[in-house]
Amino acid sequence: MDSEPATAPKASRSPRSPAQKSDNRGKRPHQNGHGNKGKPSKFRKKQQKPPAEGSHEEVLLADIQALIASQKLSDDTPSGEEEAETVTAAEETLPEQGTEIEVDVVQISSTGDGLAQQKGSKHIYVVPFSVPGDTVRVKVYRHLPKEGYTAADFLSVVTPSPLRDDSRIQCQYFAKCSGCQFQMLDYAEQLRLKRDIVVKAYRNFSQLPPELVPSVLDTIGSPLQYGYRTKLTPHFDGPPGSMRRGPKKPLAFRPPIGFTPKTTRRVLDIEDCPIATDAVRAGLRSERARMETEYASYTKGATILLRESTLRVPNPAPADFSPPSDAIAVPTPTHTDYKTCITDNNATSTEYVDDLVFTNPAGAFFQNNNSILSPFSAYIREHILPAAGKPIRTLIDAYSGSGLFTITQSTLFPGGSVGIDIADKSIAFARRNAALNGLDEQQCKFIAADAPELFKSVAGLDADETVVVLDPPRKGCDASFLGQLLAFAPRRVVYVSCNVHTQARDVGVLVRGAEGGTRYEIESLRGFDFFPQTGHVEGVAVLNRVDGGVEV
Numbered sequence: 001m002d003s004e005p006a007t008a009p010k011a012s013r014s015p016r017s018p019a020q021k022s023d024n025r026g027k028r029p030h031q032n033g034h035g036n037k038g039k040p041s042k043f044r045k046k047q048q049k050p051p052a053e054g055s056h057e058e059v060l061l062a063d064i065q066a067l068i069a070s071q072k073l074s075d076d077t078p079s080g081e082e083e084a085e086t087v088t089a090a091e092e093t094l095p096e097q098g099t100e101i102e103v104d105v106v107q108i109s110s111t112g113d114g115l116a117q118q119k120g121s122k123h124i125y126v127v128p129f130s131v132p133g134d135t136v137r138v139k140v141y142r143h144l145p146k147e148g149y150t151a152a153d154f155l156s157v158v159t160p161s162p163l164r165d166d167s168r169i170q171c172q173y174f175a176k177c178s179g180c181q182f183q184m185l186d187y188a189e190q191l192r193l194k195r196d197i198v199v200k201a202y203r204n205f206s207q208l209p210p211e212l213v214p215s216v217l218d219t220i221g222s223p224l225q226y227g228y229r230t231k232l233t234p235h236f237d238g239p240p241g242s243m244r245r246g247p248k249k250p251l252a253f254r255p256p257i258g259f260t261p262k263t264t265r266r267v268l269d270i271e272d273c274p275i276a277t278d279a280v281r282a283g284l285r286s287e288r289a290r291m292e293t294e295y296a297s298y299t300k301g302a303t304i305l306l307r308e309s310t311l312r313v314p315n316p317a318p319a320d321f322s323p324p325s326d327a328i329a330v331p332t333p334t335h336t337d338y339k340t341c342i343t344d345n346n347a348t349s350t351e352y353v354d355d356l357v358f359t360n361p362a363g364a365f366f367q368n369n370n371s372i373l374s375p376f377s378a379y380i381r382e383h384i385l386p387a388a389g390k391p392i393r394t395l396i397d398a399y400s401g402s403g404l405f406t407i408t409q410s411t412l413f414p415g416g417s418v419g420i421d422i423a424d425k426s427i428a429f430a431r432r433n434a435a436l437n438g439l440d441e442q443q444c445k446f447i448a449a450d451a452p453e454l455f456k457s458v459a460g461l462d463a464d465e466t467v468v469v470l471d472p473p474r475k476g477c478d479a480s481f482l483g484q485l486l487a488f489a490p491r492r493v494v495y496v497s498c499n500v501h502t503q504a505r506d507v508g509v510l511v512r513g514a515e516g517g518t519r520y521e522i523e524s525l526r527g528f529d530f531f532p533q534t535g536h537v538e539g540v541a542v543l544n545r546v547d548g549g550v551e552v
Contacts, residue, residue: 053475054205054501056111062204063109064124064149071122092121094150095140102158103127105134110197110501112181112535116152124149128262129175131185133161153263163189170226170274177270178262180533191219191529194537198527201500201539206508212522219527219537220379224371228532229276230308230351231368232284234258236291237267238300248299254291257304275533278328279308283341286326307362308370309349311338353377353408357436360402360429367404369530376528376538377408383524383542384409384467384494392491393465396420396458398472398481400446403430405469405496407437410444415465419446420454452480455488467492476502482509489518493543500527500539507541521546 095101103116103125114130116138117123126149130136138152154175157164169183182190198216206213222228236255258270271288272281283306313321314335323329327338342349345363352358353373360366367373385392393415397406400419407430410417419430427448434444447457458466468490470477476499477485485493493510497503513519520543527537 054201054499054505059110059201059204059501060113060126061147063107063111063200064115064126064147066200066204067107067115067124068122068148092123094123094143097140097142099140100137100155101140101152102135102137103152105130105132105136105161107132108193108535110200110535115149125152126150127152127154128178129154129181129184130157131161131163133163135159172272173258173261173268173270176261176263177259177268179259179273180275181535183533187221187225187532190532191221193535194219194527194529197535197537198500198525198539201504202507202525205501205504206511207505208508208511212511214522214525217524217526219529220372220375222369222372222529222532223375224369225532226274227277228369228371229273230280230370231366232273232276232280232306233303234270234284234287234306235267235303236298236301238298251295251298254288254295255301257288257291276306277308277339279339279341280306282326282328283343286341287343305343305345305363307342307349308351309340309342309347309362310351311340312336312352312357313338353404356407358402358404358407358433359436361425364402364426364429366402367530372528372530373404376530377404379526379528379540380405380469380494380496381409381412383540384469384492385412386492386544390464390491392467394418394461394467396461396466396468396490398454398468398470398485400430401426401471403433403444403446405471406430406444406446407434407439409469410439415461416442417444418458418461419444420449420457421446422449422451422454424448451478453484454481455484458488463489464491466490467494469493470495470497470506472497472502472506474499474502477506479509482506483514486510486514486518489545491545493520493541493545495539495541495543497539497541498530498536500537503539503541507543510543519546520544 101118103118105114105116105127107115108131109115109126114127114132114134116125116127116130116136125138127136127138135158137155137158139155140150141153142151144151164184165186166184168185171177171180171183174180174183182193195216195218202208202213234257236257239249239251256267256269258268261268273284276284287304287306311324311327312335315333317336323338324340327340330337330339337352342362345361347362348359349362349366350357350359351366351370358366384395393413395406395409395413395417397417397419400406400421403419406417406419421427421430427446430446434446449457468485470493476497495503495507507522510520511522523542523544526540528540530536530538
């Protein structure tokens with residue numbers, strides 16, 4: 001969870017990860033190795049190189065290749081009645097770029113985009129803002145022959161799918177802003193799709209045979225489906241020519257402030273974002289009003305931070321208490337939370353998970369859906385310890401950040417919980433948060449460690465009595481870290497990730513294990529919906545160490 005999907009990432013016109021700095025078109029995702037049947041000792045010898053990033057493009061291509069393969073299989077299967085003859089993708093002439101056509105959506109990719117085809121054609125078009133069963137009008141944008149698909153811009157719905165109900169859409173910018181994909185869908189259907197995303201992640205990226213991957217459990221929904229997001233980062237562009245050398249000219253008028261849409265690189269002016277909390281929405285209005293008078297002081301574009309912060313006051317409030325003038329009050333029987341919006345990256349924000357308080361630099365990472373953190377933390381608490389066997393006494397929270405897991409799970413571990421991170425600033429805030437929650441160093445300890453030697457700082461711990469929680473950035477764990485983890489060989493691992501594709505890749509490494517050494521078995525897989533209305537899902541994988549084929 002150390003990085004999060006942007007609310008509306010700056011979009012390239014071709015389907016590509018917003019975070020990618022290089023163009024990876026032409027690279028195909030690595031195969032998942034499902035053809036390697038047999039025992040772990042056999043498939044360990046023929047490990048394939050895992051995908052580098054679990055990027056938007058890799059994920060999309062894996063789904064496209066799976067769809068093509070399934071259709072070929074269907075064609076090869078005899079049926080009692082002949083289907084109408086269909087032109088193969090390799091034989092057909094594709095429409096010119098810029099052409100408007102109608103396509104039928106047959107599937108949703110794990111990127112949240114629809115995969116569609118014209119009648120009588122097997123060529124695949126990638127269409128945003130569409131769902132299976134839709135017939136939609138699109139504009140052909142780019143053919144990618146090596147990848148085997150065409151990127152198209154969504155124009156309109158010709159015939160809606162039974163799954164689609166546009167009355168559910170609560171944002172006037174939907175299908176223009178690139179932040180949300182699923183607002184037309186019932187929430188139960190969104191959760192079903194997100195379970196499928198986890199299933200496909202392990203099928204496409206774990207390189208494990210199916211028998212080693214348990215059935216994925218149902219996705220846990222967010223208590224709030226709108227008004228949940230505690231951080232937004234809208235941006236605006238500088239004046240035309242601002243990137244050129246020479247004297248910089250200031251903005252001549254208030255620029256559009258918002259996010260980059262699917263269909264252009266120009267910022268879409270956004271007055272309101274209904275997935276944001278009330279405090280963040282108020283902050284957006286305030287910043288837009290400020291820019292009406294201050295635009296001339298900017299000679300280049302900028303990103304605006306909007307981060308919710310909470311001041312909790314017990315009921316009844318002290319007689320001399322005066323709430324902030326711009327605060328939004330959220331009363332409860334025991335206290336009132338006063339929500340404000342911070343715009344200074346270096347200011348300190350405050351959030352609560354149940355009765356535990358967490359402070360962070362406002363511009364730093366902390367989970368952006370506070371409403372799900374209580375059930376999420378409870379789920380981790382219920383599954384962090386094994387059901388039977390030797391008691392586990394110690395928690396190691398790798399990639400600990402400001403201490404979310406180290407602190408929320410600390411009371412379970414008589415040997416203490418240890419948070420490890422390479423960022424000194426994160427460790428400083430984690431120690432501060434432990435103290436704010438009344439936890440001493442015996443209960444909750446934090447260590448700043450170099451990445452290549454992360455586990456040296458806990459070398460004295462008994463691995464048989466230790467569980468490790470992993471919560472890496474979207475890129476997942478690197479080979480060095482996974483090697484260190486396998487060498488330390490903790491009894492149990494709980495892997496949390498905002499990118500289930502890189503999680504699947506890394507879990508595959510742990511299940512295959514070290515040659516002749518430690519390996520793991522997957523106990524359970526489950527998704528959590530941290531970002532309703534979008535195609536993103538948070539994954540939780542629980543693993544147990546296996547020795548000699550017998551669970552420890």
